Amino acid sequence: MLVLAAAALVATPIAAQDLQGRNLAASCAICHGTEGRSVTKDMVPLAGLPREHIVRQMQDFKSGKRPATVMHQIAKGYTEAQIEAMAGWFAAQKR
Amino acid sequence: MKRRDFLKLAGAAAGASSLAELAGCAGASYKARVVVVGGGFGGATAAKYLRLWDSAIEVVLVERASLFTSCPLSNLVLAGFTAMDKIRQSYDGLRRHGVKVANDEATAIDAAKKIVRLERGGDLSYDRLVVSPGVDFSFDEIQDYEPAMKAGKVLHAWKAGPQTVDLRRQLEQMRDGGVFLMSIPPAPYRCPPGPYERASVVADYFKRAKPRAKVLVLDANPDITSKAGLFKTAWKDLYGGIIEYRGNCKAVGIDAATMTVKCEVEDVRGDVLNVIPPQGAGDIARQAGLITTNNRWCDVDWRTMESKAVPGVHVLGDATLSGPAMPKSASMASNHAKIAAAAIVEILAGRTPAPVQILNTCYSFVSEKEAIRVSSVHAWDDKDRTLKAVPGSGGVSAARSEAEGGYAWSWARNIWADSLA
Known part of the structure; x- marks a missing residue:
């Protein structure tokens, strides 16, 4: 018990995948809000959305299946692995 | 006490x-x-x-x-x-x-x-x-800029603050039929589309409040430096006879007494002078x-x-x-x-630290309600040791729209909150 408690007090480095997701997702905040919590009704909050949902939307933006004003141009800048990392990170954020 | x-x-x-x-x-x-x-x-x-x-x-x-x-x-x-x-x-x-x-x-x-x-x-x-x-600002690259600015005869209003308020007042006080003279410095400068947005929204104000007034844009660059097609279409559709654009026209001096901007190629007079200095x-x-x-x-x-x-x-x-x-x-x-x-x-x-990929999105209003946008994604390139635009990504709005205007306000509120809240 004591060992566990002590371990919990030491900040552990974030896993590489989470760090990549966090850092990529940070860019999105200029429109979607800090940690995906938008302060406007016009912009979709990404925090807490299911991972698969975000991945599918990004793929549909990329392919043109889902029409967009801007996201089709942004989505094309990210690989599948990057999209999965971002989606995983947003999904883990509190709404 | x-x-x-x-x-x-x-x-x-x-x-x-x-x-x-x-x-x-x-x-x-x-x-x-x-x-x-x-x-x-x-x-x-x-x-x-x-x-x-x-x-x-x-x-x-x-x-x-x-x-x-x-x-x-x-x-x-x-x-x-x-x-x-x-x-x-x-x-x-x-x-x-x-x-x-x-x-x-x-x-x-x-x-x-x-x-x-x-x-x-x-x-x-x-x-x-x-x-x-x-x-x-490199005020010394435009002769007599600083004394003219101190006398309120020329403003840049390129840092939002007191000069924004002063320039608004000058525009309100300008006579109908007057000329709002803008001068744009050579790129790179802060906010590439900003001067063209300014010309657009001031033209929209003139259209309603001072229908005979003009916006004259003197650009040190050979052409509009950002979202050129979208700005030109908006100017043609909305502000024919109000906005006049002259490229390759670099301001080198101010004559406050005659309200003249001296360019390399010509001298141009205006009623309100908005000369944005090199930066x-x-x-x-x-x-x-x-x-x-x-x-x-x-x-x-x-x-x-x-x-x-x-x-x-x-x-x-x-x-x-x-x-x-x-x-x-x-x-x-x-x-x-x-x-x-x-x-x-x-x-x-x-x-x-590992490299981080980032993106840009900039909205510009072309009228009170309508906006246009440019976006890009920038990724670390290990060979060239810099962030480079990801091929195939990014671009501009399909057309100006009120929807983009709404997104522009939403972007502003979210980026303000992302920076400060």
Whole structure:
């Protein structure tokens, strides 16, 4: 018990995948809000959305299946692995 | 003692003690201190994200203004479509993240001693320094600019604030049939589409309030530097006979007595003069030896935003020597800040930061309600050692629209909150 408690007090480095997701997702905040919590009704909050949902939307933006004003141009800048990392990170954020 | 005097003293004492606490090394409860100079989009965002990502880091933000004033949307203030108080924000949101906000002026940086000298607060030591100084103007490149500006005969209004208010008043007072004369400096300058947005929204104001007035744009560049097709279409559709554009027309002097802008090729008279001077990194960057290129801009390592001239100092925003196809924009400054915050957290933990891919999105209004947009995605290129636009990504709006105008306001509210709330 004591060992566990002590371990919990030491900040552990974030896993590489989470760090990549966090850092990529940070860019999105200029429109979607800090940690995906938008302060406007016009912009979709990404925090807490299911991972698969975000991945599918990004793929549909990329392919043109889902029409967009801007996201089709942004989505094309990210690989599948990057999209999965971002989606995983947003999904883990509190709404 | 009168109550308000007592309050004044109490305030001064509180200010003094908080600054006294800052002197010397990081407090025992922190593992390191990061000082951020400049509370614009870059600096404010860096301060906030450092605290979000590692609360063991003490963050001190040095900013001379007591309120944040947004350059984005300030052209709407000029046109009378929004008000100054709508584009202002307080720094209290950053205080709630544990950022120590020093309302003070950084007068010098001693990178060897790792000290920032403040005008009122003494010396502030740091473990890592972030400098986000924005731009300052090369007034001396336009003859007689400064005396004319001091006399109120010419304004730049290229830092949102008192000049925004003054230029709005001049536009309101200008006679119908008068000429609003704008001059754009050679690129790169802060906010590439900003001058064309300004011409557009002022034309929209004239169209309603002063139908015989004109906007005359003298551009030192050969053509519109950003979203050219979309601006030209808007000007043709909406402002025929109001906006006149002349490329390759660089301002070299001002004659305040005759309200004339002297260009290399011709002299042009106006009723309201809005000459935007050439720009470079803010003065503190020069003092600190951070300027590396063309005597204007600060080159950085785009994996960390660390200066290529001064180790331990990270430079953000408009002051940087921009990467390929990277505009000097609020969105870029905000995302530079996130690169720097992520890198500083790793460096202070003894780890090597990985490169971070970032994006840009900039909206410009072409009328009160309609906007256009440009976006780009920038990824680290290991061969060329810089951030480069990802091939096939990015682009501009299909057409101007009120929907983009709505998104422009939404972007503004979210980026203000992302920087300051």
